[in-house]
Amino acid sequence: MTAGSPKHQIDTSKPHPARVYDYLLGGKDHYLVDRELGEKLADFIRVGAEQNRAFMHRAVAWAAHRGIDQYLDIGTGIPTEPNLHQIVQEIVPAARVVYADNDPIVLRHAEALLVSSPEGATHYIEADIREPELILEHARTFLDFSRPVALSLIAVMHFILDEEDPHTIVRELVAQLAPGSCLILAQASLDAFPEAEEHVANTYSSKIPFRPRARAEIERFFGGLDLVEPGVVTGPEWYKDTPAPELTPYPGYVGVGLVP
Numbered sequence: 001m002t003a004g005s006p007k008h009q010i011d012t013s014k015p016h017p018a019r020v021y022d023y024l025l026g027g028k029d030h031y032l033v034d035r036e037l038g039e040k041l042a043d044f045i046r047v048g049a050e051q052n053r054a055f056m057h058r059a060v061a062w063a064a065h066r067g068i069d070q071y072l073d074i075g076t077g078i079p080t081e082p083n084l085h086q087i088v089q090e091i092v093p094a095a096r097v098v099y100a101d102n103d104p105i106v107l108r109h110a111e112a113l114l115v116s117s118p119e120g121a122t123h124y125i126e127a128d129i130r131e132p133e134l135i136l137e138h139a140r141t142f143l144d145f146s147r148p149v150a151l152s153l154i155a156v157m158h159f160i161l162d163e164e165d166p167h168t169i170v171r172e173l174v175a176q177l178a179p180g181s182c183l184i185l186a187q188a189s190l191d192a193f194p195e196a197e198e199h200v201a202n203t204y205s206s207k208i209p210f211r212p213r214a215r216a217e218i219e220r221f222f223g224g225l226d227l228v229e230p231g232v233v234t235g236p237e238w239y240k241d242t243p244a245p246e247l248t249p250y251p252g253y254v255g256v257g258l259v260p
Helices: 017-024 032-040 043-065 084-091 104-108 132-139 166-174 194-202 215-222
Strands: 070-074 096-101 121-126 150-154 182-188 252-258
Touching: 017 032, 017 043, 017 104, 043 084, 043 150, 043 182, 043 252, 070 084, 070 132, 084 096, 096 132, 104 121, 121 132, 132 166, 150 166, 166 182, 166 215, 182 215, 215 252
Parallel strands: 070 096, 070 150, 096 121, 150 182
Antiparallel strands: 182 252
């Protein structure tokens, strides 16, 4: 679903999470308002963005090595190579990947997300994670939900406020996954940076709805799933068959859960 006009128009008067994230990762697809906010953020937030990407690379590669050949990535963000499909199709060339995001600037760059291996395929949906049924409806036309699917929610749930019931959204998505599927999730937390709460509130949260969560709250996203070792940990602490990453301060927790 890439043709036609974006459902959500680009607003350059206020920062957008995907564009600020692009700035933090050293990209070029953002506006002055995004850069101005990014420049105010503490260094550990930039490091966290980089570590999010590194965790995603390790986690989806692990899933691909397990034989999972279908991926649903919600909150995709602006393409930053290597993208998810490039990681998994290097391992499973026939992998099928569905990307979903609500920022129209991501739609502009969807072509970069749709360059698949000859054996595999990729697809893009312009949709908001707050609309899980819509995402699933479109994803079902491209993925076979009777077989395992890896659901990737990297740095997206902290933009869903408590009143929007983030845990129910994740449960609704996971409920549609077949046994052997997995949830790959990274969520911001200030557990390790309590002194930064005021800074984050006065910079990021004052411009973009943002809800960092404690470890126990993040563990709830994996309710009913079999947590993969080492469980819910900081980004650099999660690795499987790769060398241990450098342990740098990380403002959040990550985890992978298997659908029994």
